[in-house]
Amino acid sequence: MDSSIxxxxxxxxxxxxxxxxYIRWKDLGVSSPNPAKIVRSKTGDIMxxxxxxxxxxxxxxxHPAARRCAxxxxxxxxxxxxxxxxxxxPASRPHRYFCVHTVFGxxxxxxxxxxxxxxxxxxxxxxMAMEAYxxxxxxxxxxxxIINRLQDEIRAxxxxxxxxxxxxxxxxxxxxxRQLQxxxxxxxQQDRAGGRPVVVVVRGQQQQEEEEEQxxxxxxxxxxxxxxxxxDGL
Amino acid sequence: MAGSxxxxxxxxxxxxxxxxxxxxxxxxxxxxxQRFAMVHRVFGxxxxxxxxxxxxxxxxxxxxxxLVYEANxxxxxxxxxxxxAISFLxxxxxxxxxxxxxxxxxxxxxxxxxxxxxxxxxxxxQDHDQHEHCILQNALPQLMLQDAFLKKESMWT
Numbered sequence: 001m002d003s004s005i006x007x008x009x010x011x012x013x014x015x016x017x018x019x020x021x022y023i024r025w026k027d028l029g030v031s032s033p034n035p036a037k038i039v040r041s042k043t044g045d046i047m048x049x050x051x052x053x054x055x056x057x058x059x060x061x062x063h064p065a066a067r068r069c070a071x072x073x074x075x076x077x078x079x080x081x082x083x084x085x086x087x088x089x090p091a092s093r094p095h096r097y098f099c100v101h102t103v104f105g106x107x108x109x110x111x112x113x114x115x116x117x118x119x120x121x122x123x124x125x126x127x128m129a130m131e132a133y134x135x136x137x138x139x140x141x142x143x144x145x146i147i148n149r150l151q152d153e154i155r156a157x158x159x160x161x162x163x164x165x166x167x168x169x170x171x172x173x174x175x176x177x178r179q180l181q182x183x184x185x186x187x188x189q190q191d192r193a194g195g196r197p198v199v200v201v202v203r204g205q206q207q208q209e210e211e212e213e214q215x216x217x218x219x220x221x222x223x224x225x226x227x228x229x230x231x232d233g234l
Numbered sequence: 235m236a237g238s239x240x241x242x243x244x245x246x247x248x249x250x251x252x253x254x255x256x257x258x259x260x261x262x263x264x265x266x267x268q269r270f271a272m273v274h275r276v277f278g279x280x281x282x283x284x285x286x287x288x289x290x291x292x293x294x295x296x297x298x299x300x301l302v303y304e305a306n307x308x309x310x311x312x313x314x315x316x317x318x319a320i321s322f323l324x325x326x327x328x329x330x331x332x333x334x335x336x337x338x339x340x341x342x343x344x345x346x347x348x349x350x351x352x353x354x355x356x357x358x359x360q361d362h363d364q365h366e367h368c369i370l371q372n373a374l375p376q377l378m379l380q381d382a383f384l385k386k387e388s389m390w391t
Contacts, residue, residue, distance in 0.1 A: 127317040144300040150323035157330040164337040
């Protein structure tokens with residue numbers, strides 16, 4: 001099984017249960033239902049038929065086997081109208097009830113659902129189905145294996161988060177120290193021909209160049225070779 | 235059967251004779267009756283027996299521990315059981331992953347900013363060096379002329 005339980009997997013297992021396939025003609029509002037004359041819409045809904053053949057005999061009731069839920073079908077018993085398991089274990093999903101029956105048992109499931117209010121029974125049935133499914137997939141650990149894997153994943157993500165936050169703090173500190181200490185300005189330039197030193201000052205990101213006229217110092221006779229080497233006026 | 239002939243917790247609860255082949259005896263001693271009571275209430279003794287028999291003997295202890303954990307969770311929360319814990323942990327994982335993504339984004343933005351600053355400083359340094367070179371090239375002919383003039387003067391003097 002995948003180590004991480006995605007929302008899609010959880011949502012897939014928490015899909016609302018379909019009702020038991022038991023057609024109650026009186027609920028449909030049809031007085032004399034005739035299966036041969038049932039008109040269905042494009043979506044498959046049964047449309048009310050015309051009342052122009054009341055003298056025809058009523059159709060036989062549907063076969064009892066057609067209206068059993070997955071639990072009663074598995075247990076090979078008649079599905080009563082007040083079957084506790086019918087709303088939550090439809091015949092269209094037999095594997096769902098198979099897992100629940102294997103792990104919990106029919107009597108335990110029925111007793112647990114009956115002890116709960118009607119509003120909570122759906123969630124209880126879904127969670128029991130999930131636990132049973134995971135237990136069938138992993139007979140040793142079941143859903144506790146998933147809990148362990150999630151806890152391991154949480155620990156790993158927490159370590160990665162701590163490491164990333166530490167690196168971020170170091171980078172922020174380095175950036176702050178760099179802003180507090182601007183780069184030193186370059187030394188002033190001296191023009192040998194006119195004796196007017198040219199000072200080029202670079203101020204960080206502003207890139208300002210200024211020429212300042214200073215009082216010309218007394219020219220000194222130096223060796224030509226030294227002049228070529230010592231061009232920065234030092 | 236447990237030591238000194240006492241029945242295990244399962245046989246005591248089920249009121250039957252505890253034999254040497256009892257599958258529950260090694261995992262449900264008589265001192266821990268509550269554990270088997272929970273497991274029996276949630277899963278049923280027959281289901282637990284079948285599940286244990288399907289598991290290799292070396293892993294039966296872990297299986298029993300996990301069953302006890304699930305039964306305990308189901309007793310505490312009859313509606314959600316263990317799924318509540320799984321949902322909570324899944325939510326925690328999602329939250330931490332979002333925080334991690336945010337931290338990575340901040341780090342990447344800061345690194346980009348630092349790189350841009352370094353490139354800017356490098357460019358400024360290059361411009362400064364180029365300016366120095368230009369000044370040197372402009373000053374060199376004048377220096378040569380000055381040197382020639384000084385030499386001429388010395389010749390005359």
